[in-house]
Amino acid sequence: MISVQAWSDAQRLWDFQQMHHEPRPCSVAIGLGSHDLGVADVTVDLYQRGMFPLIVFTGATSRTTRARMPRGEAEHYRERALELGVPAPAILVEPNARNTGENINFSRELLAERGVDVSSVLLVSKPYEERRAYATARILWPEIEIVSASAPMTLSDYVDSIQDPHLVLDMLVGAQQRLLLYPEQGFMIRQEVPESVAEAYERLCASGFTSRLVPVR
Structure with missing residues (x-):
């Protein structure tokens, strides 16, 4: 009890963990992998509202997700987004990250490899990890604007x-x-x-x- x-x-x-940012148009969204498919749902909703043209879903598996997301968090997020109507070319998958720092660094590297010009990121996480994700992104990618988002719950x-x-x-x-x-x-x-x-x-x-x-x- x-x-x-x-x-x-x-x-x-x-x-405290929520940043209370107002979503606004950004170059790209990064959906941080986790056990919570709601992150994918929020990312899809923001995409359909025209907030960004491209999504990166990032994440391997963890002790929490190994059983329920055997193909990897990012891949399960991608499948969810496709089910909800996001076109496949609008989604990139980063399947290797195992912590928030790797989520940011590996997504940044993937976007650079694809030649995507990034000046701002709409960073989508679980509600109680907004501040952690924001603080991590600010130190690893300080030259871009970070806007935090999560399910309004x-x-x-x-x-x-x-x-x-x-x-x-x-x-x-x-x-x-x-x-x-x-x-x-x-x-x-x-x-x-x-x-x-x-x-x-x-x-x-x-x-x-x-x-x-x-x-x-």
């Missing part, structure tokens, strides 16, 4: 869609930890974390929502 305090703390992290709706509340809270805590650790390692830009968010994170860690934390050396 998840306590009222834990839900309140999770909501604070959820709100409440935390409650997202938990209902995943059907595993504890996993969602674990992932929120993991995303927050990376925002605290990775700037020190040069993996993302540093961002100010409000004290209330830091305190919520610490309480969730103390309550055992730790399965997605990375080891601290």
Whole structure:
């Protein structure tokens, strides 16, 4: 049973993790691979609204997706987009990335190989990973404009869609930890974390929502 305090703390992290950008036309979209096909759905919706002419879906598999996406996250995203009416020439697949940094770097390399001129990217992720993805892209691709996007869902709706509340809270805590650790390692830009968010994170860690934390050396 998840306590009222834990839900309140999770909501604070959820709100902070989103960048609250207004989608606007960009050179290309990059859909970051994950267990969540909703990322593909959001990318398709933005494509159909004319926000970009080209999509890159990026991602191999992980412990979370190996069983449900055996052909790789990017390939399953591509299949979903084709089902929803996106023409095949508008989709590029980057099948090798296994973390957010590789998602950005490998997509950048693929676009350069294809001769695509990029001045801005609409970066589509899960709702609770917008800020992490944005911070990573800013340090790895600083010369372009990054616009963040995700499914416009409440935390409650997202938990209902995943059907595993504890996993969602674990992932929120993991995303927050990376925002605290990775700037020190040069993996993302540093961002100010409000004290209330830091305190919520610490309480969730103390309550055992730790399965997605990375080891601290």
